[in-house]
Amino acid sequence: VAGYTQPQTLQQVGLLVGLSKECVRQLQNGALRKLKAAMNGPE
16 A cells, blocks of 8 residues: 555555455456566566
């Protein structure tokens, strides 16, 4: 989350944005998948 210099737990992020830690985990995994796909480029 912007402005934080310390790592945040999924639960801490969830509390900030009003989501469960499981929902935050799913969003994180989806975002990482998209970043990896973008870095690999078209195949």
